[in-house]
Amino acid sequence: MSKVLYFVVLAGMLVAVASFVPVQAKSGEDFDGDLPSQSVDLPASTLTDLIPILADLFDTAIVADASLIEDITTPAISGRYPLHTLLQVILSSTSIDIKLIANGVVLKPKVRKGVVNVVEVEKKENIERMEVRGNRTSADYTANTHAWSSSFSGEFAKRQAANDILSSVNRSALVASPTANLADTFGYLSGITISRDFGEGLSVSVRGVGPSYQTTLLNGHTLAVNENVRDSGQFGRAFRFDVLPVQHIQAIELVKSPKVDAAASGIGATISMQSIRPLSMKKQLTELSVGIEGDEKGKVESPRIWGLKSWVSANKQFGLLVSASSFSRDIRQDHFQTWNWEPNGNSYFLDGVGEDVLIPSNRIAVTIENENRDHDSQSFSFQWRPSEYFSLDADHFYSSLTSHYTEQRWLARLDTAASSPSDFIVENGSLVAASFDSIVLRSALDTSKQIHSNSTSMLSVTVNQNAWRLLLSVADTSAISKTASLIERTRIEVEPRPFSYSLLGGLDADVSFAPSPFPNLVADAAYIEHASSRSIRSSDKGTSLVSKAELLLNEHYLDRLSFGVDWRDKHRQYRRRDFAADAERLADISFMPSFVETITPRNFLSDDFLAELPSVWQVPSASLSRTILSDFDDTQASLADLGRSYAIQESVLGAFFQGDASYMSPMPIDLSVGLRWQYWESFVTGVEPQVSLQTPVFRQNNTARSYWLPSVNMRVELSEDALLKFSASHSLAFPSYSDLQPGLSLNTTEGVRLASGGNPELKPIESRNIELHWLWSGHSDVNVSFGGFLRALSGFVAIESETINIFDEPYLLSRPENSRDFSTYGAEADMQIRLSASTLLNMSGTWLAKGGIEQQVELVPDWNFKAQLVYENHSLSARVGLDIQSELLFTENGAPVPDTNLAKQRYLRADLAYWLSDSVKFTLSAKNLLSAPLRYYFEHSGGQTLKELELVGANLAVNLSVKI
Template sequence: MKRNARFRLIAMTGMATILAAPAALAQERQAERQDSQAADSTQAGEEEIIVTGLRESLRRAVDIKRSADNIVDSIVAEDIGKLPDQNIAEAIQRIPGVTISRDNGEGQFITVRGLGPAFSTALYNGRILATENQGREFSFDILPAELINRVDVSKTPTSSQVEGGIASTVDMYTARPFDFGKTKLVVSAQGNYDKLRGEVSPQASGLFSTTFGGGNFGILGAFSYIDRKIEGRRIFTDGWEANQNLDFNRDGTPELTGVSLPTYVEYGVNETNRKRLSGLLTAQARLSDSLVFTVDGLYSKLDVNDDNKVFFVYGGPGDVRSGTVDANNTLTSYTGIASGPMFTNQIRPRLAETYQVGGNLEWKGNGPLSGFLDLSWSKATDDTGGNQAWFESNLAAPGYSPVGVSFKLQNGLPMYSGLGAFDTSNAKVGYLTYEGVSVADEIYQINSELKYETTGLLRAITAGFNYSDRKKERFSYKTPDALQSVFGGVLVPQSVFGEPADASNFFGIDMFPNGFPAYAAADLAAYLLTDAGINASSNPAATRAALAANGGDFGVALVPSNSGSAQERTIGGFVQASFAGDLGSRAWSGNIGLRYTRTDVTSRGFGQEIVSITTPPGLDPIVNLSAPQAITEKGKYDEWLPSANVKVDLFKDVVFQAAVAKTLTRATLSDLLLIRNINPRPRERAITDGNPGLQPMVGWNYDAALTWYIDRSSFVSAAVFQKDLKNLSESVTTTVQILGLDFRRTRPENVGDDRIRGVEFSGQYTFTGLPAPLDGLGVQGNVSFVGDEGNTYNLVGFYEKGPLQMRLAYNHRDAYEQTARGNRGQPVNVAAYGIWDASINFALNDHFTVFAQGLNLFNEKTFLYSVYQERVITYESYGPRYALGIRANF
């Protein structure tokens, strides 16, 4: 739905009228406010000895929230590098309206107020940080929580903020040496225990900061290291084939129509190592009384090595001989034919590196002028290309008959029986490949700002300029088709098999009491490259020729049609006026501004046509393409983005805030690429294209909030918001015919408008008025209602008294639809998810603290399904994790 233009004009005009209230009302209240702030300051100073740790961090977060003219929520570390979670995503999931998605059980992407990861802009010390994933979405697990001192989530923008986040702008701040003015040393070490893996992993962090030269120079360095060993278990179907007709006796008359059934079901045991080494270095120099120069650098390396042993069964509508359905026409049981059983070793690494280097020159003279100039470079890479593997084998055990396999839903999960003994003596090689996509993201940025401050109604005029040049490259690699099938049917030697994958009690379904056979892709590849392996192929001479043409092994080659780059050059500027005064006896403040941005997009790739499709016996089809031809497409757009924020003290300690702004989110970079991915499998034929002509998604945001600040650590707040969106980018699927075959072609397009409305309630309270020892209790909570996008709520209880600090947290998100067109062209839904975390800290003395943590205490599962919960897509668990450690602070 579209917002009426007259309403926008009225909203902006009304906000400007509030901001232009008569200056004559300002004087009396301003003096009262200064006296009150001085009193608060004195009181804070008197309590400083008592109010430390977690409670002090809550105070600082409340101070940020109360002082900002726009609507912002913050997480502040209670001490340098002491955010209470593994990474930034897990830390900010406590903020109202923020939820996260996980990779290997660890938070990676955020969703804010029902809008996905691409709708939030992530800043690191005010700069956009390159990200290693293929889109624009920022991977928050790149940054350990230990390196970040504060995170602000701005839910309403100001014109001075870099555009890009319709949902929010997330700014992560690190400490600077001038923040301390003295020498500071913090070190921490802990052991992490992941219950499913059953191993202890090391984790350590440290920070050193000092100033010298009379306090005019400073240097700060920090690092974080973790080598986490985890294990996951997963059931995966890749979606359900909908609207199928089942003809049991093959007489041309289907017994069941409109049925949904899975194409295949995977059962995976994934041993994963997550190793992350991160560090930052910051130097500051006070060049004069009015000029400070800061240079800082960030490095983070994340290696995720998935070793996924998978057992799967493949079947389809034509294989069913009898079956039953439920009221949703979901196939709940059947007998028939099934290919397999099969098993694979799927290697799915993530080899990410992130860099940023920046320099900032900040000037604040004795007069009304101040400003800064900031230059930075950032780069992120993921060298996964060629390091992924899929090595598949068919068990083909003696005595196994593909007829008579039974399928049923047990405890809501798919399972099979009648598969025969898991005997590996007749196991044969199937499809195999090394593959993967490498990504490089590089950003050059210039940000500048000049501010003129004054007194009276108009407090400041701020203007600024920004420029960025961002290039995202994608390189797809794969073992040549000629080598993917030449070993089909070769017996797998028994020496290749290692320990069976431990899949006993697999989510309560009794398919694998003794596990299932497993091997390492590298071991099978090594055997196949020997004379014995080559001679076992159906045509050894052709096999040797194919290997020789590929350098003698299974090495990968670039897939031009699935590779490309998108480059964005953005130039922009803003002007913003800040106001403050009094309405009678009540203070108010706000800002109104206008930002302009222009973006030029250049997409480069390779065009290739499908020449033919061939199908080797018993294997997947092979697509033969024409020679690649380099192609380039360009696009451009510009936008004017007005915004206004106002804050009014309605009563003593009761603050009303309102905002209206036009915002934009650019199309995610992976959608802008000139790429084409082709899946020729008969039941899955699909083509996925990019679209460099995508326009940005634009939103008009309307927000209002009412907050009662009970004391410096306590508040309750209610907020309402509405986002009117247009040019939404969605995947559009059509049917195209190529070489007489029907393919589903999916391409992102700007389609339609939408409106999101929501309500948020939040608060925190410290029970300082209770008698000891109960005066150490406190509670935080919030709830966000956004309808179909998934309601959320959080609840945190804590206790802090003397040397003891305890914390128990619960985070919940209701079920929601992730996409209307996902796996097999069907909707993908995410089930409700709730997770419990706990921690306890005990200070041995002023310098040493021991602590323990428990995360995902009750082993919550990740559950994705299609429309109805019995249509399982993913059911996954990485289990609880625990930590025990010690921290030193000097």
């Protein structure tokens, strides 16, 4: 069935349902403007803690005087209510009245006839005593100078109320600082660590598993995934958060205990995002934001603009919202690199060095990397809500990220003939320093232009009738990453000369890269050594359908039954074409001065680089690649190209059933028991070289599996101040798309033949999970959460190596296998402390250990600590955030190449917001303030050897926002 037909069928169903849904006028007991009914399951609590939960649930502001509500307790209540009716039930035995205002609800003391209410008079004279106790997540908020602290306290209250183990962030906190990067805005949540690229938040890891093992949803649907085209890497299933603008998001929930009603594709967490919608704003709104952004090492003129316009009908039944954003960023990254440390003699041999000593496999380089990123995005949302019983929502999102990337590099080839080292130093079995009399040096230029586009369209209908709530939603999503301009690589070589390098061993080494003298490409004898082009196109397209039904019972102990079916169909295609000019073609081209460009890389790697590099570098110019590579035809595919390309058709079908119950004796207990049936089928097609054959062989592989996935979530109120949460579940993660490819990539060096490829027979990874969390809020200024978790993983994918015959020659093949079963366990703590009326400290930490065998997972630190100090008072808000991550496994390599690790990271940011008026806000944000290089290393013979240094300078952004 085509995608168009899906939408036609759904539209017909919506019209049919709408024709039977009554449009009921509000009774006299309701008040004009009340929000639609919501299902609630609220524990006994205090009114102070309950109001933020209700404000978030009903998406509106609730205002009350702190002294009025501080001593009021509320009973447990379940059912479906409009907000006004629910508040009447909760406050029926109190002396509090409910009043509707334009921006929400006000709770105030009741006034008896003929009696002057002294408290009311006092409030008029001291209006600052009125404070917002609940922050709605709508984009239409008034001048909220307490966005961060309200988000922290509201998040903790929501965490207390939910049966799931989760963390959340609302819109007011998301847009409080001028960053446009979505990962950076919710990276302070406990249990989450951010993987950054050029200083930008890119993907997230959660408590023991990496980015590919998380489920990312937008309005309940799985999103398509973009690739990393720049250096030919693939993200698999890891969602790139840099392609989705933060301005289009209403709220984010990070659910750490697997949910049976969410499509299975992750063993880590479900990252559920909700988009902004017009009816939550309840009135017309125009918002415009402009600013500039700059980097310490890059350019400082990077403009940014964002706008939003919403329209709501007078009867609050129709709403339209459009938003658009555009911003640029110029980034410079300084890079010192060594390549593939292997045993001496494996790919080449250095005289005098032991055969077992690890040496950098033929390259050491210094590189200036520049990237210009242009982001453009638009979103559209339509809502029709003729009554509180029916709503129709349509959403469309489009974003485009265009990257202009340039690498300018000088590299030394240690495998130069007769390049025996002298004055060399071996530490921890590695050649950490050496001098050479004669080494070939090359200057290189890599350029490319990539476009990453995302498009998602959604249509959904919700029906509330009596005790039933029905949801039907369909989505079409696509992500395309491609080279708009080819990845072009050219190198110019000079005559050999003396060269030395020094790593000194250890993570704190000050490295040195020292040619003597530094070459001059125009004056010295130079020739064109290499020219190649590459094109890549990756598309990820899919259609999904979600249907859910919920029945509120409130009879005996059973509160709610819910069940549903979800389905998605995805098509993944990856195509790569390579071209390299042969030696004869290069020899026919006369070297000209126009092939050389000069650059001035000031302050290269700051204080972490010992070598005094020249202030002016000479590197190949773009005219060189245009001269040689202009006739590259990416429609012609070689055997190697076909081996790297593949297509995957994936179908995922699921069904779930869940029951929610509550027990009041001997203590309040909420229990959720669910069961999910999951079916996964993949059809992989591609080409691989076969034994003794030098022609491509087409291969197809079909895999289908089904699973039963139970889950239990329990919430126990130990006292008025403390509660306990328990979760046990069985979850899945599907194999990475790149790991499923059937092809092989062959690399032949002197005497060594290497092969790498995927494995289309991989099966999903299974995880059995147990979590226990304790939450305490016994002090009005302190909230504490502490928990432990255990994951037993089976069939985890790891790189395994074996020797096979290809073309009648032995090759060392590295490919992924479901080869590891192991356990990870850890603990997580979170504390919020109100130091004063204006100051809040939030701290969280996660500690992870391995059980069974020594096991590492890529991009997951052993521990992580975060601290946020927030000051918010009147019109001024300020925040300082520190994020420290332990060392982690960055890339797992096959033998004999050591794994690459990333050393401890420290990330410091600061934000400042000043409200000039209720409608005008000025913001200032500074990121990466420590401006320290990332240090990559490997471990060998009981020690650590530095492998790479990367440095992106501090980033500063200023912004001015206006609301009308």
